[in-house]
Amino acid sequence: MKQLIYLDNAATTKTRPEVVETMLPYFTEYYGNPSSVYEFSGISKKAIVGARETIANAIGAKSNEIYFTAGGSESDNWALIATAEAYSAKGKHIITSKIEHHAVLHTCEYLEKRGFDITYLDVDEYGVVKLDELKKAIRPDTILISIMFANNEIGTIEPIKEIGEIAKEHGILFHTDAVQAFGHVPINVDEYHIDMLSASGHKINGPKGIGFLYIRTGIKSRSFVHGGGQERKRRAGTENVPGIVGFGKAVELAVAEMDERIKKESGLRDYLMERVMEEVPYTRINGHRKNRLSNNVNFAFQFIEGESLLIMLDMKGICGSSGSACTSGSLDPSHVLLSIGLPHEIAHGSLRLTLDQVNTREEMDFVVESIKEIVAKLRSMSPLYEDYMKHQDRHS
Numbered sequence: 477m478k479q480l481i482y483l484d485n486a487a488t489t490k491t492r493p494e495v496v497e498t499m500l501p502y503f504t505e506y507y508g509n510p511s512s513v514y515e516f517s518g519i520s521k522k523a524i525v526g527a528r529e530t531i532a533n534a535i536g537a538k539s540n541e542i543y544f545t546a547g548g549s550e551s552d553n554w555a556l557i558a559t560a561e562a563y564s565a566k567g568k569h570i571i572t573s574k575i576e577h578h579a580v581l582h583t584c585e586y587l588e589k590r591g592f593d594i595t596y597l598d599v600d601e602y603g604v605v606k607l608d609e610l611k612k613a614i615r616p617d618t619i620l621i622s623i624m625f626a627n628n629e630i631g632t633i634e635p636i637k638e639i640g641e642i643a644k645e646h647g648i649l650f651h652t653d654a655v656q657a658f659g660h661v662p663i664n665v666d667e668y669h670i671d672m673l674s675a676s677g678h679k680i681n682g683p684k685g686i687g688f689l690y691i692r693t694g695i696k697s698r699s700f701v702h703g704g705g706q707e708r709k710r711r712a713g714t715e716n717v718p719g720i721v722g723f724g725k726a727v728e729l730a731v732a733e734m735d736e737r738i739k740k741e742s743g744l745r746d747y748l749m750e751r752v753m754e755e756v757p758y759t760r761i762n763g764h765r766k767n768r769l770s771n772n773v774n775f776a777f778q779f780i781e782g783e784s785l786l787i788m789l790d791m792k793g794i795c796g797s798s799g800s801a802c803t804s805g806s807l808d809p810s811h812v813l814l815s816i817g818l819p820h821e822i823a824h825g826s827l828r829l830t831l832d833q834v835n836t837r838e839e840m841d842f843v844v845e846s847i848k849e850i851v852a853k854l855r856s857m858s859p860l861y862e863d864y865m866k867h868q869d870r871h872s
Contacts, residue, residue, distance in 0.1 A: 495729070
């Protein structure tokens, strides 16, 4: 196989060997159903308790506030739908933003069809929610504010603490989709006044198919999956014991290595951004330059199609993305890029590269040289670029 430079860690990450090793016994050796009463199944039950405590400690929560799910999308659906149903007598107004993941946006569309009123907040040119607009959007019947912790495409970190304070001041529940942020930045649910938080295992070098929803004690939330009495009767189904154990180990490693990871990734990120901005003309950075996830870079290259760029990077063994992994089959430009004010033609030329601590400076150098070569080649075939350069020549 040719060299592989994997820079799509916002889509998914490689499961770490330590995580796989921790999971393996729960497939073949300790395979008991944790709901059973005999001693053998108690081993599985104890493992779940341990993972739940590890995850709760990572966000300053209590272990009985952590509910395991199949991933971030399910957690988002649960937070919005079950809360909407439980509090519908109080009101039917929910506030979110235009740049949320589709797991939130499509759930909001679902709720709109069922009589709920959704306000979609604008963001500024960096993708930051406008706090004054949030305050103005609040109504007597507002029951929930759902704003992501950090954007999955452009990496911008939202003013979560301030949003939490606004929600608390008005007696409104606050949910944050922290799928991209959890394990990458420090989070404390009490400090940020977060009532519900969604996260996923496979974004932090854990397994796929496992996530959690944090629900603060005292919040009404209806059962989301009906059947047995698992997850304190709120989410039925036999627990994914290997997944839960692996998630717990991934969280343990992420928390222990967070400071080191942030330092390493942000150094590589800044090096990559600076070189591309200096060496590739007609390029812009999408998202906030500084207040962004340490591993996220998002460029917009004028006069080219992102799809072509991705294919040619792939031919060189470089894995990237032109937007959210869930919508990579779409020909429409990213809703996030349009929301920060990019015109269609520039939004189409986007490239998201998301790093891991195992990436190297040498890899970044190869990526920069590859981008320079490919962008120049694509622009040489672009009538728009040719017209633009002729126009520049006439006016120089």
